[in-house]
Amino acid sequence: MGWTYEQFKQAILDLINIDLSSYKERQMKRRIDSLINRNGCDNYKDYYDLINNNKEKLLQFVNYITINVSEFFRNPAQWETLEKNILPQILEKYKKIKIWSAACSTGEEPYSVVMLLSKFLPLSSIRVLATDIDMDALEKARKGIYADNSLGALPKEFLHRYFTHRENSYIIAPEVKSCVDFAQHDLLQDPFPDNCHLILCRNVIIYFTEEAKAKLYNKLSNALHPDGILFVGSTEQIIMPQRYNLKPVKAFFYRRMQ
Numbered sequence: 001m002g003w004t005y006e007q008f009k010q011a012i013l014d015l016i017n018i019d020l021s022s023y024k025e026r027q028m029k030r031r032i033d034s035l036i037n038r039n040g041c042d043n044y045k046d047y048y049d050l051i052n053n054n055k056e057k058l059l060q061f062v063n064y065i066t067i068n069v070s071e072f073f074r075n076p077a078q079w080e081t082l083e084k085n086i087l088p089q090i091l092e093k094y095k096k097i098k099i100w101s102a103a104c105s106t107g108e109e110p111y112s113v114v115m116l117l118s119k120f121l122p123l124s125s126i127r128v129l130a131t132d133i134d135m136d137a138l139e140k141a142r143k144g145i146y147a148d149n150s151l152g153a154l155p156k157e158f159l160h161r162y163f164t165h166r167e168n169s170y171i172i173a174p175e176v177k178s179c180v181d182f183a184q185h186d187l188l189q190d191p192f193p194d195n196c197h198l199i200l201c202r203n204v205i206i207y208f209t210e211e212a213k214a215k216l217y218n219k220l221s222n223a224l225h226p227d228g229i230l231f232v233g234s235t236e237q238i239i240m241p242q243r244y245n246l247k248p249v250k251a252f253f254y255r256r257m258q
């Protein structure tokens, strides 16, 4: 006998501790249904048995539902705002800054922050915490090897300074890599760091339900230093940010209100 989607969600929570109920249901269910189809399974129970008994299929499932697409300097205009406006303001007040790239996927985002910051500070004084729920993405991030399709928006000066080109890939420089601490972290369940001067949480919130979003914005706001900045994705503008003690400073940037 097959399972309902509810039963499948519960079984996934028990198996890998990913809470599918906090992700928008229609979108997530459609994605999972299509994956089940592609794997030739008839129903949720058959597909669950498949991923429960096959590590590779389980990894495929996690990768597919978490959607790891990323690129360096994604939405370049916003990175320009970060460089020209936000970072100078933060650095004017604080010499040592705590930065968190949440849901960092395969590392393009935290490495972009490091490279940008290197225009202001010596690499030796830069530290970025970068987290994601997906261990596989984190492993790729730690390796730091990229295909050219993730480098489209990368400024040429950084490409020349911080990458080695080998065959079809680009390898990030060890001195950039060593500025980033990667760790597994689930935005829906794990405790958050505190006193961050800058948090990047981009292109992940769109997948969450309204309820999960509200909880997340509260937790992100609390994770900020009293005048810290939250940088969100280009489709993730926050409606009535004052609810979360946040104030818009530029499009896609919010400051915690003290």
Ligand SMILES: C[S@@+](CC[C@H](N)C(=O)[O-])C[C@H]1O[C@@H](n2cnc3c(N)ncnc32)[C@H](O)[C@@H]1O
Residues within 6 Å of the ligand: 066, 067, 068, 069, 070, 071, 074, 102, 103, 104, 105, 106, 109, 131, 132, 133, 134, 137, 185, 186, 187, 188, 201, 202, 203, 204, 233
């Ligand atoms: C589309 S990528 C965004 C990557 C990067 N922030 C960017 O904007 O290019 C979304 C990432 O969110 C991660 N993710 C999904 N659910 C998560 C959760 N509950 N906690 C932490 N990360 C999660 C996925 O594993 C994926 O790497």
